Amino acid sequence: MSLTIKEIAARAGVSKSTVSRVISGKGYTSPEARDKVQQIIEELQYKPNAVARAMVSQRTNNIGVLIYRRDHPVVSHPFYGKIVDAILATAAGMNYSVFVTTDHDMSLRSADFMMEKRVDGLILISRLQQNVIDYIKNFHVPYLMVNGSTDDDGIIQIVNRDEEGGRKAAQHLYGLGHRRYFVLAGPQAHRSHFLRLKGFRCQLASRGIPIADESVVYPSASTFEEGFNMMRRHYEHFRAGGYTAVFATNDTIALGAMKVLAERSVLVPEQVAVMGFDDIEFATMLTPSLTTIRVNTEEMGRQAVTMLDRLIRQDVPQAKLIEVEPKLIVRQSTATNN
Amino acid sequence: MSLTIKEIAARAGVSKSTVSRVISGKGYTSPEARDKVQQIIEELQYKPNAVARAMVSQRTNNIGVLIYRRDHPVVSHPFYGKIVDAILATAAGMNYSVFVTTDHDMSLRSADFMMEKRVDGLILISRLQQNVIDYIKNFHVPYLMVNGSTDDDGIIQIVNRDEEGGRKAAQHLYGLGHRRYFVLAGPQAHRSHFLRLKGFRCQLASRGIPIADESVVYPSASTFEEGFNMMRRHYEHFRAGGYTAVFATNDTIALGAMKVLAERSVLVPEQVAVMGFDDIEFATMLTPSLTTIRVNTEEMGRQAVTMLDRLIRQDVPQAKLIEVEPKLIVRQSTATNN
DNA sequence: GTACAAGGTGGGAACGTTCCCACAAAACGG
DNA sequence: CCGTTTTGTGGGAACGTTCCCACCTTGTAC
Numbered sequence: 040m041s042l043t044i045k046e047i048a049a050r051a052g053v054s055k056s057t058v059s060r061v062i063s064g065k066g067y068t069s070p071e072a073r074d075k076v077q078q079i080i081e082e083l084q085y086k087p088n089a090v091a092r093a094m095v096s097q098r099t100n101n102i103g104v105l106i107y108r109r110d111h112p113v114v115s116h117p118f119y120g121k122i123v124d125a126i127l128a129t130a131a132g133m134n135y136s137v138f139v140t141t142d143h144d145m146s147l148r149s150a151d152f153m154m155e156k157r158v159d160g161l162i163l164i165s166r167l168q169q170n171v172i173d174y175i176k177n178f179h180v181p182y183l184m185v186n187g188s189t190d191d192d193g194i195i196q197i198v199n200r201d202e203e204g205g206r207k208a209a210q211h212l213y214g215l216g217h218r219r220y221f222v223l224a225g226p227q228a229h230r231s232h233f234l235r236l237k238g239f240r241c242q243l244a245s246r247g248i249p250i251a252d253e254s255v256v257y258p259s260a261s262t263f264e265e266g267f268n269m270m271r272r273h274y275e276h277f278r279a280g281g282y283t284a285v286f287a288t289n290d291t292i293a294l295g296a297m298k299v300l301a302e303r304s305v306l307v308p309e310q311v312a313v314m315g316f317d318d319i320e321f322a323t324m325l326t327p328s329l330t331t332i333r334v335n336t337e338e339m340g341r342q343a344v345t346m347l348d349r350l351i352r353q354d355v356p357q358a359k360l361i362e363v364e365p366k367l368i369v370r371q372s373t374a375t376n377n
Numbered sequence: 378m379s380l381t382i383k384e385i386a387a388r389a390g391v392s393k394s395t396v397s398r399v400i401s402g403k404g405y406t407s408p409e410a411r412d413k414v415q416q417i418i419e420e421l422q423y424k425p426n427a428v429a430r431a432m433v434s435q436r437t438n439n440i441g442v443l444i445y446r447r448d449h450p451v452v453s454h455p456f457y458g459k460i461v462d463a464i465l466a467t468a469a470g471m472n473y474s475v476f477v478t479t480d481h482d483m484s485l486r487s488a489d490f491m492m493e494k495r496v497d498g499l500i501l502i503s504r505l506q507q508n509v510i511d512y513i514k515n516f517h518v519p520y521l522m523v524n525g526s527t528d529d530d531g532i533i534q535i536v537n538r539d540e541e542g543g544r545k546a547a548q549h550l551y552g553l554g555h556r557r558y559f560v561l562a563g564p565q566a567h568r569s570h571f572l573r574l575k576g577f578r579c580q581l582a583s584r585g586i587p588i589a590d591e592s593v594v595y596p597s598a599s600t601f602e603e604g605f606n607m608m609r610r611h612y613e614h615f616r617a618g619g620y621t622a623v624f625a626t627n628d629t630i631a632l633g634a635m636k637v638l639a640e641r642s643v644l645v646p647e648q649v650a651v652m653g654f655d656d657i658e659f660a661t662m663l664t665p666s667l668t669t670i671r672v673n674t675e676e677m678g679r680q681a682v683t684m685l686d687r688l689i690r691q692d693v694p695q696a697k698l699i700e701v702e703p704k705l706i707v708r709q710s711t712a713t714n715n
Numbered sequence: 716g717t718a719c720a721a722g723g724t725g726g727g728a729a730c731g732t733t734c735c736c737a738c739a740a741a742a743c744g745g
Numbered sequence: 746c747c748g749t750t751t752t753g754t755g756g757g758a759a760c761g762t763t764c765c766c767a768c769c770t771t772g773t774a775c
Binding site for chain 2: 719721722724725726727729730731732
């Protein structure tokens with residue numbers, strides 16, 4: 040069917056072993072044989088069959104990215120999509136191809152698939168159910184988790200310093216003179232939302248401003264709709280509370296809240312300052328643009344692939360936890376004068 | 378290393394042929410042998426090796442998605458990401474795994490990779506350079522193009538009815554009573570931007586309202602920044618023109634324009650109505666939310682995989698062009714009363 | 716009782732590589 | 746000039762499947 044090493048060998052008048060040596064550059068080959076073979080390969084556009092290679096080397100040079108999300112399509116997700124992009128870019132540079140799979144029904148189907156395809160390693164994104172993790176553990180594939188959430192230590196994780204980010208957000212608002220804070224905190228079962236809230240609270244507490252429980256509401260999902268709904272539901276309470284700043288544990292929730300404020304003609308930032316977290320692309324597009332804590336998704340993706348590659352190559356003892364530093368991005372939604 | 382059919386055979390006291398028959402369900406097997414083998418497979422969590430299977434069947438059950446974009450990370454792209462999501466979902470349902478690759482430098486690297494991995498088929502997204510297409514043609518892999526732009530007929534394409542969409546946009550604005558239209562038209566080398574503008578113009582022309590050349594500006598890329606810059610640059614001209622409606626050939630450009638309007642305190646929709654095209658997720662989130670023409674990305678992704686599968690299975694004579702219907706989505710940016 | 720189909724099984728080639736090994740010729744050191 | 750290294754080559758096993766084929770046992774029809 041498709042061109043093989045044997046065919047190349049025949050045309051060059053050498054054995055397949057010689058062709059193999061030329062391609063891999065290992066072992067002895069005479070310059071003449073080398074040139075001849077290379078010329079024919081070029082001429083016929085021969086591409087080595089990675090399947091056959093994988094067969095003998097027991098390495099596919101493929102990695103799998105597994106994302107489970109119930110509430111959102113995944114690749115186009117404004118935050119997770121960025122991580123996937125970074126993974127793709129890094130992986131390509133390291134000669135890995137990437138299988139991307141999403142599962143909405145929390146089944147083991149995708150994981151199964153990846154095992155059958157004999158990926159060299161697996162990157163798990165977001166909160167995987169423990170049963171999926173346990174399942175994956177059963178096989179011998181290296182894997183790690185990005186922006187995950189699990190009690191299972193022993194799993195290598197790449198995370199953002201969320202608590203630190205929460206503190207930065209608090210410090211920024213505090214520095215602008217705000218003293219009454221209203222918080223929309225996404226699902227607390229998820230590590231990042233939990234820590235962002237925690238950091239935010241701690242920082243303010245250390246300034247002598249504890250945040251009362253009544254000042255925090257909990258959207259049940261980290262989505263625009265939930266941010267919108269929760270802000271609407273608590274709007275009267277919010278209005279009455281004399282709050283001058285709103286912090287949401289991610290940008291989409293913040294956007295939902297801002298939509299409600301716009302609806303009620305509350306001026307941002309003049310009457311209320313708003314901050315999000317993540318720095319999704321939309322944050323710059325709306326008016327006022329959103330002040331936020333940028334998660335270094337680029338770095339997270341790069342680290343994920345780099346670490347996974349090490350695991351695959353059985354390199355070095357690994358750090359169990361890799362943390363990347365978030366960064367305050369000041370935009371219009373917390374501007375003071377203009 | 379990893380569990381093989383041979384091992385299963387040994388444990389079940391049968392030959393590997395029998396195990397193979399049990400797994401595939403083809404050929405004769407006694408109930409006893411079947412039960413025994415199945416039980417052992419279950420017990421040991423044996424997963425057939427897809428690499429070995431591919432070796433003999435000459436089918437990998439993998440497909441590749443190739444996206445070339447110079448100006449934007451790709452998977453997280455608010456529009457293309459949605460297409461990828463739909464592809465992923467459909468492919469999973471048809472037992473295909475999906476390699477996703479992005480190339481920023483227009484090289485042939487990704488294409489090469491996919492060929493080596495022996496994907497069963499290829500989905501090309503957006504405008505591929507002709508040299509990439511020619512290169513791919515050299516191999517025998519089935520492929521098709523989604524939302525592409527090429528003069529090369531003979532390529533199977535899945536596209537949105539962009540001209541129709543342009544007409545729908547025009548009709549909507551016309552119906553609201555607008556008569557002076559300002560247009561931001563993305564790169565005219567790209568089929569979709571070209572047709573959207575064309576449809577918009579034609580529809581209005583048929584109503585006796587030709588759009589003057591001076592009413593159309595051309596962002597050099599279909600991005601927020603370019604929309605923003607072009608609107609800014611032509612703002613005085615725009616103001617002086619008495620325009621009451623703005624149409625942009627995609628949402629991100631429209632968003633850029635709206636940002637400028639917000640900056641100048643021009644009220645949308647009260648003073649100026651704005652329409653975009655695509656219906657990216659963010660269109661609902663900003664205030665005012667954006668009226669747009671929704672592209673059925675879901676359907677495009679599904680069609681792409683379904684068609685590709687047919688090509689792979691050498692099914693039926695194919696339609697060369699599959700068009701999906703866009704839909705007007707009315708939101709706040711063109712609302713009349715409130 | 717013979718023939719022949721149906722049910723059930725296992726052996727082995729093939730898929731396209733890599734890599735080990737055997738071998739041969741040339742180069743080189745004493 | 747002989748042994749040993751260096752350079753170069755090709756054959757063949759192995760990787761884990763599928764699938765063809767040969768074979769063996771029953772059952773059944775005549």
